[in-house]
Structures are given as C-alpha cells and as structure tokens.
Amino acid sequence: MRQRVLDWEAIIHDDSELYARLARCVANDQFLLDLIQATRPGQPEMNMLLAAVHYMLMAEPGHPLADWYQSLGGKRTDGDLEGAFVDLVMQHRDAIAKLIAVRLVQTNEVARCTFLLPAYNLVNKTTDLPIALIEVGTSAGLTQNIDRYGYCYDSTAGRVELAPESAVHLECSIGDHVPALATAIPEIVWRRGLDLNPVNVTDADEARWLQALIWPDQVKRHERLAAAIKVAQLHPPTVVGGDVFNTLPELVRAAPAEAALVVQHSWVLNQFSEQDRERLYTLLDDLAADRPVYRVGAEMLRKERGTVLDLTVHGSSPWTAELADVHHHGTWIKWHSG
Ligand SMILES: C[S@@+](CC[C@H](N)C(=O)[O-])C[C@H]1O[C@@H](n2cnc3c(N)ncnc32)[C@H](O)[C@@H]1O
Structure with missing residues (x-):
C-alpha cells in the first residue's frame, strides 16, 4: 500500500x-x-x-x-x-x-466537450443527419449538454468563438489542426446517458462530491464544474442506471431513426477489463444490424500513448479512424487529418 x-x-x-x-x-x-x-x-x-x-x-x-x-x-x-x-x-x-x-471516483470533465464537438461534427458531416447521442459511463451526464456550452478554439489561423454567451466557457488550443470541424455546434436531437452509478447534480451532496474530486489547486476546473452544474440543473441530463451490457440495447432501440446514432465513451474503458472492452465492441456490432452506430471514444488505454480520440463505425460498412491525440481535460487537440 x-x-x-x-x-x-x-x-x-x-x-x-x-x-x-x-x-x-x-x-x-x-x-x-x-x-x-x-x-x-x-x-x-x-x-x-x-x-x-x-x-x-x-x-x-x-x-x-x-x-x-x-x-x-x-x-x-x-x-x-x-x-x-x-x-x-x-x-x-x-x-x-x-x-x-x-463513493467512487467519477470525475465528470465538461472540458472534454472541446474534442467531442469536432468528432460529432464529423459524424454530422459524414451522414448529413443530426445526432442522437448515447453516453456510456456518463457519470453526472454533464457532457450531454455539449451544445449548451460556449467554446473558444485557438489556432494558428486565429480564434473561433462559439456561443460566447454561455455560462460555461471552454477554451482549447488546436494549433494548425482541425479548424474546419470546430466551427459549429452540432445539432443533437435526442440524448441519453447510462452509468453504473449515476450522479445526480440536482442533489447538493452529490454535486459536492463531484467538486471534491477536483484537485483544490485547479481553480478553473472548479469554476467550470460549478457553471456546468447550473446548466444541468436547468437542463437535467437523462441518465439510466446500470451496467452498459444491460442498459445499452434498450437505449439503442429507443433512439430516433431519423438521426445518426452516436455512442460515446470518454475515460470509461480504462475501468473495463480487456475482455469487457471486446464484449462491448461485439455488442455494438450486434446492435448495429439495423442502422450504423458511430462510436466516439476518448480513452487512455496505454499511459505512454495518452488520450486518443477515435471514431468507429459499427454496422454493415464498418470502419475506424484515429482522429486525434487530445489532452485528457480538453485543453488541446492534435488532429490527425482533415
Ligand atoms: C471517470 S468517469 C468518466 C465520466 C465521463 N465520461 C467524463 O468523461 O467526464 C467513468 C464512469 O464510467 C462508469 N462506468 C464504469 N464501468 C461502467 C459500466 N460497466 N457500465 C456503465 N458505466 C460504467 C463509472 O461509474 C463512472 O461514472
């Protein structure tokens, strides 16, 4: 010990x-x-x-x-x-x-929306459809409100400001990468989350636990979380409690057909065994029999590699692409192409 x-x-x-x-x-x-x-x-x-x-x-x-x-x-x-x-x-x-x-370590980091946003825009651009979103391991569901936050992307070509009037302001440096995908807020027509142990931020005690998980000297993260909790109190995320293997099939069936179905997981699969990761991918292959499922993952599965953002399409025409290396708290993105 x-x-x-x-x-x-x-x-x-x-x-x-x-x-x-x-x-x-x-x-x-x-x-x-x-x-x-x-x-x-x-x-x-x-x-x-x-x-x-x-x-x-x-x-x-x-x-x-x-x-x-x-x-x-x-x-x-x-x-x-x-x-x-x-x-x-x-x-x-x-x-x-x-x-x-x-209690559990269930840190919910809204700044990860800075790299989820271009990934969702890519799905939107590829399908020409709005997004139906399911978040696996959503914790308090704060990243479900991705389209209710404001963004500032700093690149060598200049700054892109999105929804600067939002109470939650997220900043991200993108160097000379990805400006084209970080210029709009994606349209999300339906959203759900699932978690083994949902955190309810309308409960003051649970909100306090989320704050307590953030290190005391990370003042900006504290301010960001407090602002995101206020947004969640106005727009409470829907979070289904239970293990992904029991809860995901029902949510996939409930998603509206006229949207591109995105299943997202960020900083979740490090809590899975390798076998369970494979089991999840196989489950998604099965669930994609009737429609493609666009899986956006942001995970650090190998410490030396850092956090990798990828997009995998499950279904009859499967493909996978590593989109970017990202900072685990969303402060920078190194996009790989496009
Ligand atoms: C570190 S938190 C990440 C939360 C959020 N995705 C984010 O990026 O801020 C990981 C979450 O995954 C959930 N989780 C872990 N294993 C799970 C499983 N088998 N089914 C559903 N949720 C799970 C945990 O309860 C926890 O809330």
Whole structure:
C-alpha cells in the first residue's frame, strides 16, 4: 500500500505540490495507510482519501486546513499543512471511512466537450443527419449538454468563438489542426446517458462530491464544474442506471431513426477489463444490424500513448479512424487529418 501511495505521489508530482505533499504524509503515517484500505476494490485509494478530506473541508471551511486549499480561497504554501490534514482526518475519521467505502471516483470533465464537438461534427458531416447521442459511463451526464456550452478554439489561423454567451466557457488550443470541424455546434436531437452509478447534480451532496474530486489547486476546473452544474440543473441530463451490457440495447432501440446514432465513451474503458472492452465492441456490432452506430471514444488505454480520440463505425460498412491525440481535460487537440 505504501508503495502504491508513493507511486501516486510520483505521478502527480508535477501537477499539484499540495497533493504531492499530502501523499508523502500519507505514505509515512500507518494510521492513514490503514484508513485508506476502506476504499472499494479497484478504486484509487489516494484519490478517494483526498476527495473525502476535500468534501469534509467544504462543509467546514473554517478549519485551518482550508488555508492551503485554493478551491476554498486558501493561499498558503508553507507551514504545517500535514499537521492540519491529519487533524481534520482524526476529527472525521469515522465519516471519512464510511465515505470512501461507498463513493467512487467519477470525475465528470465538461472540458472534454472541446474534442467531442469536432468528432460529432464529423459524424454530422459524414451522414448529413443530426445526432442522437448515447453516453456510456456518463457519470453526472454533464457532457450531454455539449451544445449548451460556449467554446473558444485557438489556432494558428486565429480564434473561433462559439456561443460566447454561455455560462460555461471552454477554451482549447488546436494549433494548425482541425479548424474546419470546430466551427459549429452540432445539432443533437435526442440524448441519453447510462452509468453504473449515476450522479445526480440536482442533489447538493452529490454535486459536492463531484467538486471534491477536483484537485483544490485547479481553480478553473472548479469554476467550470460549478457553471456546468447550473446548466444541468436547468437542463437535467437523462441518465439510466446500470451496467452498459444491460442498459445499452434498450437505449439503442429507443433512439430516433431519423438521426445518426452516436455512442460515446470518454475515460470509461480504462475501468473495463480487456475482455469487457471486446464484449462491448461485439455488442455494438450486434446492435448495429439495423442502422450504423458511430462510436466516439476518448480513452487512455496505454499511459505512454495518452488520450486518443477515435471514431468507429459499427454496422454493415464498418470502419475506424484515429482522429486525434487530445489532452485528457480538453485543453488541446492534435488532429490527425482533415
Ligand atoms: C471517470 S468517469 C468518466 C465520466 C465521463 N465520461 C467524463 O468523461 O467526464 C467513468 C464512469 O464510467 C462508469 N462506468 C464504469 N464501468 C461502467 C459500466 N460497466 N457500465 C456503465 N458505466 C460504467 C463509472 O461509474 C463512472 O461514472
């Protein structure tokens, strides 16, 4: 366990000095190492503990630990961060143990819409049809509202602004790639999501968990999530609860015929075994017997390769194309063609 925590510290070292320090603190504290054993099998223990502490602190922002948490207005970088962290954990140890035993890492990143948008536009351009969208592993369903957000694509040819009046503003750098597909908001006529454990952002407590999953020093992501939650409260995403293998067939059958059917998954298949990934592709082949299914995937299945955006058509004329390398939080796209 200690080694896993240290591995985690090495991974995040460049991204968050705060969490790197806290990971070192956990690695050297037997009580904390024992506490994180309460996480559900397969869940990343450090993420869970740090999210649980962040969640507690959001309810108690007067605790000294908040001085180091930018998400709560903190600005401190020196001093006894570790002491304040352990103090908060000790005060809430039973509640934290309960929380990490039931919750999951289900980070829902709306900025991924920056690369989903050109992929949907490509489907739209290929079929000349609007989109019927099914999101697999949609979490709170925030990316289902992709056509309700504003975008700014920065390229060598200049800036493209889409829906700048939206309360959710997403910025993306595209270098000299893909400008043609990032110039319009796709038309989505029907949308559904499915998830093993849907997150309901109209419930304040569930919304707080989503916020707690974001690292405290990523202030922009916090602001973006808060704005997207407000949009979701006005336009609640439909999310069907259950395993993809049980829920997807019914949703595919319910999709309107006069639209191109897109099945999207982003940062989901890393939670599947290789066998289950193959099983999903086979299921989609079967479900595409009557109409093509356009599967848009954004996954990091090999760490050294990063997040890859691809489009696969299931059905009688199957094809697949790797569209782009993308930043996992949507800040840049390196498009491969077109
Ligand atoms: C890391 S979240 C990604 C959420 C969202 N797609 C995004 O990009 O922001 C992965 C989600 O996949 C869901 N998930 C994992 N395995 C699943 C399965 N077999 N069936 C349905 N949902 C699943 C999890 O519950 C979780 O909400």
